Amino acid sequence: MTETTMQVPQGRLQILRFPIEKHEKLQAWDAADEYLLQNVAEKLELDSQPSVLIINDSFGALAVALSAYKPCVVSDSFISQAATRQNLILNEIDVDTVRLFNSLVLPQDKFDFILIKAPKTLAFLEDMLIRLQVNLTANTQVIVAGMVKHLSASVWQMVARYIGATTPSKAVKKARLIYAQVDLNRAVPINPYPVYYPLENTQYQICNHANIFSHKSLDMGTRFFLAHLPQAEKYQQVVDLGCGNGVVGLIFAAKNPNAQLHFVDESFMAVASAEENFKQAVTTAIASFQAGDALTDFADKSMDLILCNPPFHQQNTVGGHIALRMFEQSKKVLRQGGELWVIGNRHLGYHVSLKKFFSNVEVIASNTKFVLIKAAN
Ligand SMILES: C[S@@+](CC[C@H](N)C(=O)[O-])C[C@H]1O[C@@H](n2cnc3c(N)ncnc32)[C@H](O)[C@@H]1O
Structure with missing residues (x-):
């Protein structure tokens, strides 16, 4: 049976893929999601109400687990958004606690934390990293999470070029986090997309x-x-x-x-x-x-x-x-x-x-x- 209960510091949560299939063989989150949630649990203090931006969540595991922070969630995927709504309801969380944005219209606020699940397409990562410049302050903590096999050298270089110096976490269950130190003095090129x-x-x-x-x-x-x-x-x-x-x-x-x-x-x-x-x-x-x-x-x-x-x-x-x-x-x-x-x-x-x-x-x-x-x- 495919596991549907995600046990993370934020709680025991039900996370399903979308659309729901009777004999689903695939899990709706991965070790990179768990690692990221574990990592930010130590950093996010609910009392200080940190602002959180999540980019490219898969099926809503990050959004549901961090819903207490009322995150903004940006995705290019209709399925990811539908899954996020479905999983919020499944966990009896008000759907409106999470603000969903499609990838063409990013929020314009500044954020304390920007959490990025590394996307499959490098071009999409590049576009996001350029467009989220408006969301950065010198103190924003930017963390990119992914399975090691998806974090190519190009991903690292791109994060360093558009955000600032990067530091790797150790690998856990073949997942890794990239911490990026925001450098507001970088020259960011004009967005080549579309x-x-x-x-x-x-x-x-x-x-x-x-x-x-x-x-x-x-x-x-x-x-x-x-x-x-x-x-x-x-x-x-x-x-x-x-x-x-x-x-x-x-x-x-x-x-x-x-x-x-x-x-x-x-x-x-x-x-x-x-x-x-x-x-x-x-x-x-x-x-x-x-x-x-x-x-x-x-x-x-x-x-x-x-x-x-x-x-x-x-x-x-x-x-x-x-x-x-x-x-x-x-x-x-x-x-x-x-x-x-x-x-x-x-x-x-x-x-x-x-x-x-x-x-x-x-x-x-x-x-x-x-x-x-x-x-x-
Ligand atoms: C191989 S591409 C073909 C794109 C285009 N028709 C072409 O020939 O250049 C497949 C397309 O299916 C889309 N896709 C993937 N899953 C989908 C789904 N569940 N519903 C609708 N489109 C989906 C992808 O985003 C992608 O654009």
Whole structure:
């Protein structure tokens, strides 16, 4: 059985992943969360009401454990925010004690403690470290926590460059903390994010906020998908599922100007990038943009086409299970005769997974690396 009770100095807390799965195999927090909570328990004095900013909490373990300090919590993940609310309720804590911010709008206050769970993407860490300069005072204690394998030399260098001199903790259960001494005299460069690249064979400049999948250039799988997108009047209601910067839906809309597009991603930065890209592209198509968990907010039998380049990670966890959920939900959300188009690396075997849910599964195109598959109801 997966452990759901987190025993830390702040208490015995129930922390679940989101969405809740019956046979969940993965725990909702890790040794780095425990280590950080252990460490700050000795430093945070409730009586002096220290102000606390938490960045990139996974499923709310940090926010729930530190809720007595009414922390501000910044995340790029819709799922992380939903998990935080769920876990606060589960532990009978008023949801409003924690102030949740999406990664595009940081609080502007000064903080005594800034606690950062090292993110998977270095670019996201860089963007956060630059943008949190407004939150620093000379006395702010900045602590970055992560599993040793996620704390590369680049992470250390980045923390030193944007905050100040770093000191390592000893490693405990393969987790480590980086303490950074704020140096307000550093010259902090202008934030390079969002970054833009020209989309090949088009006039479009593609906007990519820092936490976007393949933010520096077009992903090879996406390129293969773009070259084979369908065109037909029957595709009226169309989802770009896990849209990232939205190039798949954007090029589909350019080919199918009468379609109505729905862009969805669990990353707030992805949805913001997709919206900016679509609005700059001046297509006549109508579109909606929403942060959400896969197709949870879509009505059954409401869509004609779903376009998907599935994620292979959720935060730091490899996630074939997310692709499977997306396929299962697609089956429900598609109308009779509706189609799910999936691009993937050959070795991921999406062909086999799709057959679990769809009776008609067909390869549309393939090359040595990628397969584009159509699954129909
Ligand atoms: C492989 S990327 C594809 C991005 C884009 N469609 C492309 O082809 O460049 C997968 C995307 O799925 C998103 N994602 C991961 N889990 C999700 C979930 N549960 N619901 C919605 N989107 C999710 C990720 O944030 C990421 O943007």
